[in-house]
Amino acid sequence: MKNANIALLQLCSGDRVRDNLAQIEQQIKQLNAGVKLVMTPENALLFADAAAYRQHAEREGEGPLQQAVRDLARRYGVWLLVGSMPLISREDPQRLTTSSLLFDEQGELRARYDKLHMFDVDINDVHTHYRESDTYQHGQQLTVVDTPVGRLGxxxxxxxxFPGLYQALRDRGAELISVPSAFTRVTGEAHWEILLRARAIENQCVILAPAQVGRHGQTRRTWGHTMAVDGWGIL
Structure with missing residues (x-):
């Protein structure tokens, strides 16, 4: 891993894309000079319901959401990771993927990762039932890409x-692994830090975890606690 500044943004995104983009830009403006890679959490551009995700879903390389991110990357001269956004599936245009996109400082798309594991669980909170597979189809490929700060999974x-995924990325040369997240308050309080430190120690690599925090609508609450963890498990 090369010596370089990496910025992890912690957001409280909602159902207004314009407000979410403004929140991201405001944080980027405040970064120190020399930052080369900026990472946003899961659902960074839109944190809403299934209908809204379908409404705003784009094809890879097309649409106003991706254009807005390209513009931010170019304006501030940084590589910019969109933690996740809804894309139209490559395999089935009737389905969506929840996808992480990495843009370089010229606004060019360098990598795409479609989430492999869908969050289909019941939790003792106000939202209760989480069924990502009702909206999204799972991804099928691993993604590792060279960046100015090292090889990123x-x-x-x-x-x-799912520790096997992280081992597979490490086997493909990943020095850093991004985990943009929107852990629930309940699961985050119980497991967030433990899991991040475990994945870092197991694979002797740096884990980068930008997180959503706060209230999103009437029923969603996220844990926050954005973290970067090194291979010794140190935050």
């Missing part, structure tokens, strides 16, 4: 509970 949120 890409994952999203619930993937964190």
């Amino acid at each position: 890409m994952t999203i949120c619930y993937d964190l509970r």
Whole structure:
């Protein structure tokens, strides 16, 4: 891993894309000079319901959401990771994927990762039932990409509970692994830090975990606690 500044943004995204983009830009403006890679959490551009995700879903390389991110990357001269956004599936245009996109400082798309593991669980909170597979189809490929700060493996949120994925990324040369997330308050308080430190120690690599925090609508609450963990498990 090369010595370089990496910025992890912690957001409280909602159902207004314009407000979410403004929140991201405001945080980027405040970064120190020399930051080369900026990472946003899961659902960074839109944190809403299934109908809204379908309404705003784009094809890879097309649409106003991706254009807005390209513009931010170019304007501030940084590589920019969109933690996740809804894309139209390559295999089935009637389905969506929840996808992490990495843009370089010229606004060019360098990598895409479609979330492999869907968050289909019941939790003792106000929202109760989480069924990502009702909206999204799972991804089918691993993603590792060269960046100015090192070789990056890409994952999203619930993937964190599947250690085999992280070993596979490490085997492909990943020095850093991104985990943009929107852990619930309940699961985050119980498991977030433990899982991040475990994945880092197991694979002797750096885990980068930008997180959503706060209230999103009437029923969603996220844990926050954005973290970067090194191979010794140190935050």
